[in-house]
Amino acid sequence: MKNDIVHLDVQDISLSFGGTQALLNVGLDVYQGEILAIIGPNGAGKTSTLNCISGFYRADRGDIFFEGQDITRTPTHKIAEFGIARTFQNIALYTGLSTLDNLMAARHVHMKSGMLGCMLYWGFAHRENIEHRHVVEEIIDFLEIEHIRKAVVGALPHGLRKRVELGRALALEPKLLLLDEPMTGMNLEEKEDMARFILDIHELQNTTIVLIEHDMGLVMDIADRISVLDFGRKIAEGTPEEIRDNPAVIQAYLGQEY
Amino acid sequence: MAIQRPAGEFDFSYAYDMATIRRRWQWVMLLLFLAGLYTLPLYASRSVVSLVNRIGISIIAVQGLNLLTGYTGQISIGQAAFMTAGGYISALLVNNLGWPFPAALPVAALGAGLVGLIFGLPSLRVKGFYLTMATLAAQFIIPWFTRQAFPEVLNGAQGLNVNVPVIFGIEFNEPGKYIYLTLTTLIITTVIAHNISRSRLGRAFVAIRDNDLAAELLGVNLFKYKLQAFFLAAVYAGVAGSLMAHHLRHINSETFNLVDSVLLLGMLVVGGLGTNLGAIVGAIVVEFIIEGATLSAPFFVELFPATAAGMIQALRPLFFGVTLMLFLIFEPRGLAHRWQLFKAAWRLRPFSH
Numbered sequence: 001m002k003n004d005i006v007h008l009d010v011q012d013i014s015l016s017f018g019g020t021q022a023l024l025n026v027g028l029d030v031y032q033g034e035i036l037a038i039i040g041p042n043g044a045g046k047t048s049t050l051n052c053i054s055g056f057y058r059a060d061r062g063d064i065f066f067e068g069q070d071i072t073r074t075p076t077h078k079i080a081e082f083g084i085a086r087t088f089q090n091i092a093l094y095t096g097l098s099t100l101d102n103l104m105a106a107r108h109v110h111m112k113s114g115m116l117g118c119m120l121y122w123g124f125a126h127r128e129n130i131e132h133r134h135v136v137e138e139i140i141d142f143l144e145i146e147h148i149r150k151a152v153v154g155a156l157p158h159g160l161r162k163r164v165e166l167g168r169a170l171a172l173e174p175k176l177l178l179l180d181e182p183m184t185g186m187n188l189e190e191k192e193d194m195a196r197f198i199l200d201i202h203e204l205q206n207t208t209i210v211l212i213e214h215d216m217g218l219v220m221d222i223a224d225r226i227s228v229l230d231f232g233r234k235i236a237e238g239t240p241e242e243i244r245d246n247p248a249v250i251q252a253y254l255g256q257e258y
Numbered sequence: 259m260a261i262q263r264p265a266g267e268f269d270f271s272y273a274y275d276m277a278t279i280r281r282r283w284q285w286v287m288l289l290l291f292l293a294g295l296y297t298l299p300l301y302a303s304r305s306v307v308s309l310v311n312r313i314g315i316s317i318i319a320v321q322g323l324n325l326l327t328g329y330t331g332q333i334s335i336g337q338a339a340f341m342t343a344g345g346y347i348s349a350l351l352v353n354n355l356g357w358p359f360p361a362a363l364p365v366a367a368l369g370a371g372l373v374g375l376i377f378g379l380p381s382l383r384v385k386g387f388y389l390t391m392a393t394l395a396a397q398f399i400i401p402w403f404t405r406q407a408f409p410e411v412l413n414g415a416q417g418l419n420v421n422v423p424v425i426f427g428i429e430f431n432e433p434g435k436y437i438y439l440t441l442t443t444l445i446i447t448t449v450i451a452h453n454i455s456r457s458r459l460g461r462a463f464v465a466i467r468d469n470d471l472a473a474e475l476l477g478v479n480l481f482k483y484k485l486q487a488f489f490l491a492a493v494y495a496g497v498a499g500s501l502m503a504h505h506l507r508h509i510n511s512e513t514f515n516l517v518d519s520v521l522l523l524g525m526l527v528v529g530g531l532g533t534n535l536g537a538i539v540g541a542i543v544v545e546f547i548i549e550g551a552t553l554s555a556p557f558f559v560e561l562f563p564a565t566a567a568g569m570i571q572a573l574r575p576l577f578f579g580v581t582l583m584l585f586l587i588f589e590p591r592g593l594a595h596r597w598q599l600f601k602a603a604w605r606l607r608p609f610s611h
Contacts, residue, residue: 054475055475056471056474056475075479076474076475077474077475077477077478077479077480078477079475079477080475080476080477081477085476086475088472092469092471092472093468093469093472094464094465094468094469094472094473095468095469096464096467096468096532097461097464097465097468101461101464104461105461105462105464105465105473105476106476107458108458108461108462108465108476108477108478109476109477111458113457113458113459114459115459115486115490117457118453118454118457118458118459118460119450119453119454119459120450120453121453121456121457125453125457125458126273128458129276129456129457130272130273130276133272133276134272137272168476172476172477
């Protein structure tokens with residue numbers, strides 16, 4: 001499962017907003033097929049790191065390589081074509097579309113029909129719709145959201161929306177999945193479901209996963225390795241056991257006195 | 259709420275699940291409805307046919323606006339300007355170059371589309387209110403252009419007299435004949451709008467409307483698709499403008515003005531943004547209301563004789579304004595949404611959910 005091929009190589013990226021240094025020389029090596037968790041106190045730069053990887057922010061300094069290719073300055077909409085998909089801390093679904101259409105919309109990079117093809121529809125665009133419907137239905141099946149297939153996602157409860165968002169990221173058939181707090185605001189049962197889905201994705205498709213999560217028990221359980229950020233710097237990295245006993249991490253979370 | 263199927267109806271394939279017209283009786287109803295429309299000149303009065311003709315042209319313009327504002331979420335109040343562009347191009351092609359109307363119409367549409375592309379360029383940088391202002395610029399620049407530029411061709415503020423379309427020797431010179439051009443074009447534009455909304459392009463449009471950041475991270479090239487939306491909206495406007503110009507047999511810079519742009523947007527709001535049904539229903543309802551204003555003018559003139567002169571001009575915006583306001587308060591999602599609720603309630607009856 002885990003091996004030594006570096007899938008995503010974040011090389012000393014820095015990012016600042018005006019006078020605020022959000023990230024300072026943060027480097028990450030994410031290995032092919034591992035689950036890497038990024039943890040840290042609020043404002044540590046976890047989401048900023050994901051935003052840099054997914055092309056939403058541009059790092060001021062440093063480079064990001066995915067499968068050996070430099071993606072630091074790739075236009076944002078091209079990142080998805082590399083096979084990088086993500087979910088958002090505050091759910092960012094297409095609220096006016098149904099679950100099904102949200103997932104179909106995420107097939108965008110895999111579909112081919114252009115403007116004229118879509119206008120004429122019959123023939124290629126229709127066949128393509130059906131073809132991709134098969135893929136999407138498998139994801140719907142996998143995430144157990146059949147019952148809300150045609151429900152407009154704006155009206156769904158929080159837990160289900162999180163699940164639909166994971167489904168939308170999966171519809172991209174990602175090689176690298178970036179999950180930004182996939183379990184916030186969930187009860188224990190929903191969290192366990194989500195953890196099960198993440199582990200299943202990881203095992204069935206050998207997808208590399210970078211995960212931001214605040215629930216330490218969960219992170220310790222499912223992550224292969226953990227990176228700890230604090231005030232925009234990486235202060236520790238290692239297996240869950242190493243992180244648990246790391247004095248710098250304990251200090252970051254609990255303060256100097258401890 | 260999930261879509262309710264009528265009792266006893268099951269999906270046996272994805273194609274059937276996606277189909278728009280699912281049963282034979284629906285085909286029959288549709289064809290009967292179209293037959294009713296096409297035979298309208300045989301049994302309806304000239305004024306009714308003329309009204310239907312005007313509604314048909316409005317629907318086409320609103321359908322285009324729906325692609326841009328309803329689906330892609332880029333609010334535009336420049337739709338009438340692109341109608342002007344389409345009308346002028348078509349008029350010049352038919353009058354000066356002697357093109358047949360069926361060739362001039364699509365070329366005018368493409369020409370208007372290219373003009374729309376230019377005014378869509380700001381959408382890369384600005385959105386929301388500021389983009390609306392940019393589309394407003396089209397509403398000033400294009401009419402100004404038709405008044406000032408090439409006076410020997412465009413004839414300045416007087417505008418152009420437009421030839422009657424002639425196809426296979428038939429002159430479409432009265433509403434009873436012209437309605438066939440309008441209806442046939444309308445069927446084509448409706449089918450295309452529906453096709454766009456259910457395919458990759460339409461989903462990309464809605465993705466931009468609902469969450470442009472997420473859309474970009476999921477591989478939608480925002481600029482490309484916003485421009486495509488502007489292009490398509492202007493193409494539709496070009497078709498509508500061309501049809502209207504040849505119907506009125508005259509076009510000048512004021513034929514389609516800012517009030518028309520606002521009216522088209524209002525039609526879309528009344529019908530329901532982002533639904534194909536809404537574009538059609540909204541145009542029909544608002545055109546009827548405006549017609550109602552015209553018809554009820556004599557009654558109001560009796561009530562307020564002192565203001566008789568400007569009564570129709572005053573009543574139209576008043577009726578439209580009140581309608582729009584009531585819709586924004588009581589049904590901001592438009593008639594199409596109300597229709598969905600009604601269908602769901604009908605299928606679930608006697609249960610409430």
